[in-house]
Amino acid sequence: MIRTMNIELKGRIDSGNAPKIEEELLEQLKDNGKEPVILDAAELNYISSAGLRVILRIKKTYTDLSIINVNSDVYETFEMTGFTEMMHIEKAYKVVSIEGCEEVGRGANGTIYRIDKDNVVKVYNNADALEDIQHEREVAKLALILGIPTAISYDVVRVGESYGSVFEFLNAQSFAKIMVNEPDKLDWCVQEFVKMLKIIHSTVVPEGKLPDMKETALKWAQRTSEELPAQAGEKLIRLFEEVPRDNHMIHGDYHTKNLVFQNDEVLLIDMDTLAVGHPVFELGPIYNALQGFSEYDHDVIIDFQGYNYDTATTFWKKFLALYLKTTDEKIIRDVENKARIVGYSRLIRRTLRKGDLTLEKTQKEIALWKERLLELLEVTDTLIFDEPADEINNNELEIEAKAENLNTVLDFVDKKLEAVGCSPRTQMQVDLAVEEIFINIAHYAYAPGIGNAIIRADINDNNSQLKLTFIDRGMPYDPLKREDPDLTLPADERDIGGLGIFMTKKSVDDISYEYRDGCNILVVKKNL
Amino acid sequence: MIFDENKVNRIDFHMHTTVSDGTDTPEQIIGIVRDAGITLFSVADHDSIKSSVMIKKLLTENDPGFFSGVEFSCRDDEGKYHILGYGYDTNAESLKKITEFTHNNRMKKARLRLEYIKADYGFEFPREEIENLLRMDNPGKPHIGNLMVKYGYAPTKEIAIKDYINKLRVRTDYIRPETAIEGILAAGGVPVLAHPAYGDGDQLIIGDELDKRIKKLKDFGLEGVECFYSGFTVKLIRDAMSLADKYGLYITAGSDYHGSNKMVELGDTGLDYTKDFPESLHKFIRRVMQ
Numbered sequence: 001m002i003r004t005m006n007i008e009l010k011g012r013i014d015s016g017n018a019p020k021i022e023e024e025l026l027e028q029l030k031d032n033g034k035e036p037v038i039l040d041a042a043e044l045n046y047i048s049s050a051g052l053r054v055i056l057r058i059k060k061t062y063t064d065l066s067i068i069n070v071n072s073d074v075y076e077t078f079e080m081t082g083f084t085e086m087m088h089i090e091k092a093y094k095v096v097s098i099e100g101c102e103e104v105g106r107g108a109n110g111t112i113y114r115i116d117k118d119n120v121v122k123v124y125n126n127a128d129a130l131e132d133i134q135h136e137r138e139v140a141k142l143a144l145i146l147g148i149p150t151a152i153s154y155d156v157v158r159v160g161e162s163y164g165s166v167f168e169f170l171n172a173q174s175f176a177k178i179m180v181n182e183p184d185k186l187d188w189c190v191q192e193f194v195k196m197l198k199i200i201h202s203t204v205v206p207e208g209k210l211p212d213m214k215e216t217a218l219k220w221a222q223r224t225s226e227e228l229p230a231q232a233g234e235k236l237i238r239l240f241e242e243v244p245r246d247n248h249m250i251h252g253d254y255h256t257k258n259l260v261f262q263n264d265e266v267l268l269i270d271m272d273t274l275a276v277g278h279p280v281f282e283l284g285p286i287y288n289a290l291q292g293f294s295e296y297d298h299d300v301i302i303d304f305q306g307y308n309y310d311t312a313t314t315f316w317k318k319f320l321a322l323y324l325k326t327t328d329e330k331i332i333r334d335v336e337n338k339a340r341i342v343g344y345s346r347l348i349r350r351t352l353r354k355g356d357l358t359l360e361k362t363q364k365e366i367a368l369w370k371e372r373l374l375e376l377l378e379v380t381d382t383l384i385f386d387e388p389a390d391e392i393n394n395n396e397l398e399i400e401a402k403a404e405n406l407n408t409v410l411d412f413v414d415k416k417l418e419a420v421g422c423s424p425r426t427q428m429q430v431d432l433a434v435e436e437i438f439i440n441i442a443h444y445a446y447a448p449g450i451g452n453a454i455i456r457a458d459i460n461d462n463n464s465q466l467k468l469t470f471i472d473r474g475m476p477y478d479p480l481k482r483e484d485p486d487l488t489l490p491a492d493e494r495d496i497g498g499l500g501i502f503m504t505k506k507s508v509d510d511i512s513y514e515y516r517d518g519c520n521i522l523v524v525k526k527n528l
Numbered sequence: 529m530i531f532d533e534n535k536v537n538r539i540d541f542h543m544h545t546t547v548s549d550g551t552d553t554p555e556q557i558i559g560i561v562r563d564a565g566i567t568l569f570s571v572a573d574h575d576s577i578k579s580s581v582m583i584k585k586l587l588t589e590n591d592p593g594f595f596s597g598v599e600f601s602c603r604d605d606e607g608k609y610h611i612l613g614y615g616y617d618t619n620a621e622s623l624k625k626i627t628e629f630t631h632n633n634r635m636k637k638a639r640l641r642l643e644y645i646k647a648d649y650g651f652e653f654p655r656e657e658i659e660n661l662l663r664m665d666n667p668g669k670p671h672i673g674n675l676m677v678k679y680g681y682a683p684t685k686e687i688a689i690k691d692y693i694n695k696l697r698v699r700t701d702y703i704r705p706e707t708a709i710e711g712i713l714a715a716g717g718v719p720v721l722a723h724p725a726y727g728d729g730d731q732l733i734i735g736d737e738l739d740k741r742i743k744k745l746k747d748f749g750l751e752g753v754e755c756f757y758s759g760f761t762v763k764l765i766r767d768a769m770s771l772a773d774k775y776g777l778y779i780t781a782g783s784d785y786h787g788s789n790k791m792v793e794l795g796d797t798g799l800d801y802t803k804d805f806p807e808s809l810h811k812f813i814r815r816v817m818q
Contacts, residue, residue, distance in 0.1 A: 014730060014732035015729065020686065022791060048730050048731070048732070049725070049726040049727075049730055049731060049732050049759070050730045051727065052759065054731075056758075056759055056760075056761065057791050059795075077732065080732070080734055080735075081725070081734070081761055081763065081764055082762055082763020082764055082766075083761055084762035085762065085763055086761050086762065141673065187710070264538075311815070372594070444773070445725075447806065447807075448803060448804050448805075448806060448807075449803070450630075475766050475769060475770055476766060476767070477770050477773070478769060481774070511778035
């Protein structure tokens, strides 16, 4: 157990008492070595900038500093001044009661209750859930920045002895529920299920932001291989090891309860398993959710998803064909085999760890999965498969923001435009805007350092509009805030700069800027 | 002078001496700056250019690079500001006029306070002590507080200020920001807004409010913003830099070191000395080193 130093902050801290409080804090901390320091701000009502500087100076000496129980006014001050980016600062939690609330969902990590008309709370099973909650919020935010529609919890609350995340959730229905209540919507569900999965799998995740699924999957293979004859076991591990590293996102627990339809929008939820990796590591668990789990006892899926095994089988077949964009049975069967190898490996390890091995049913389940896994290993020599070429796949370019890369960016955008046969004039106007914006990012966003820019190019369904999104994580800067130059002045009296962005505005149909979660996001629309 | 623009430099353009509320004399601070590894510095005492005048005369070849500095406390209907002035001519009439005004104001306040504690509490000091006090460049509440402790009227300086001296509200005749800016410009100096997000040191001015403030001061002739400041977070530095960029202003860096009065180290400005400085900071240095 790590010893921590807890100190209370009380009342106000302003220029009147800041030096005295600093002295007192340093006095209390003087024997403290490297132990974490926690400032409890439950009774702190106000902090001025003189107080902020005290905190900053303490942080310079005692780097492992956090502040807890911060009331919302004080938290706002910390947030506006960037303190929340520099150290762990935790709000005081509201207490929410779930007595008499309708249970609307149940997942691996917690139970979801509706607390009023517009809000639900996900109460975590684990009493020490704060870290899980923090992790899920962070990955959900990351997913949202990267363009994946998801619900972000807007508050963390205390629920009894545990914690909960509060989400705004109006009339949301899970895909599982839709399939049960409106069986004729199965095809639509498959389509949307694939569409979302393609978005996830085409999303490039910046290095180090999410765990690597391959490492987790290797654990499945290792444990399962111990149950197999030596040669088969070695082959299983080799197949997993040979899957190349991949920096695209995977959800990790993708099934019909984790996709919800809300206000005409499909949202992905339960983000705590987000990772990066090859899509085969996603297809395995999808196979499990729809087939593997209930392969021995077909009734298992009714408890889990609500619909029956036949529906699940139809869904899986249609899903895989659409995901692979083919009707070629051979290709589909081949990828299915790969997914099943991953799926069974996971199921066997999971059941060995968590299942009741004294039950005859459990033993028979494992035996069945093992038998099928061995059959599949006979006929499979690689887990790798080619993802079908898909527009979504190359809708995004992540590139180092430097002027030399301008031509690559222009090529990327021009290819999009050429594919829909746009006029040279429009193309020139778009290029002008791209050049101005990209060069701006290259020169200023990370100066004097360097960093990446993400350029997304989306063309709408009827090819009538191009939407370009420029994302960088550099210094916040809203180019649209610059006033338009006074064009009535002679050229040599005009301000330098400002003209570029002015011309960009003139050459496109819509331009908007937003700073969100550490990203400058500039969206440009051009009618084609 | 040991400053060389092409080498890695540690810099600090905002520190105080005993001419205002610092604890190191101008003589001492040169050595302290040199020992801290700083290669270019300025002092910015409150409302006085005396330390700059003294240091200019004391510098030798082996000392860090130096240019003149000052920090004026200003106020207008919209709030309080600290305006820094750098690289001005120490003989200029325009700054003499302003510092005479601010110095007289301080003297007046010191006399009022001494009269008040004598009349209301009967605290008296030997004539010699009072003469010494009034000969200081910058006698303020702490100095009077120290005297009270010395003669047994209060247990600590803080209590002296809080329970006695502060009972009398003394009006400060602030100069307006445009007066400071114009005075600095007339002396050939560069006017810079100190610790932009913190106003006069104890406020929080960010976002649009700060944008408006800088725009107004720029219209008065402001040429720079102290973007790097010991009390700033990364975000406050970034925000200030984007405003400096937006309005085409120089960038400066300062710790606001006060000696043993505040826990701030020389050279602690938030600048990463291992990286190249922002261009607007280089430009500022070139401008004041002319």
